[in-house]
Amino acid sequence: MLKGSVAGPRRRVITLRRSMAPQTSRKLTEKITLKFIDTSSKIGHGRFQTKKEKSQWYGPCKKDRIRREERVRKERAARAAERKAKGGAAAAAVAPKKTKK
Numbered sequence: 001m002l003k004g005s006v007a008g009p010r011r012r013v014i015t016l017r018r019s020m021a022p023q024t025s026r027k028l029t030e031k032i033t034l035k036f037i038d039t040s041s042k043i044g045h046g047r048f049q050t051k052k053e054k055s056q057w058y059g060p061c062k063k064d065r066i067r068r069e070e071r072v073r074k075e076r077a078a079r080a081a082e083r084k085a086k087g088g089a090a091a092a093a094v095a096p097k098k099t100k101k
Helices: 051-058 062-086
Strands: none
Touching: none
16 A cells, blocks of 8 residues: 555556565554545546546436436336237237326
């Protein structure tokens, strides 16, 4: 785990190694209780911890609308196939439409 920032491009490989000498300074030997890991970058391109947090901030996107419409279309097609398998037009005629007088 790294504390602070790392200079260089975002995708640069960071090589970590074990220390050659034992750590003796108070700061390095101190026991740490980790409460939270910030997965977004304060300096780089990160801004949100999760996709859920990002979608709550920005609201629904075009791709969300397209996915929802596709899911509704598939559900309607599945229901129509079920009705057709159960009895075709007879199942649709069970509930007649009410007419205005």
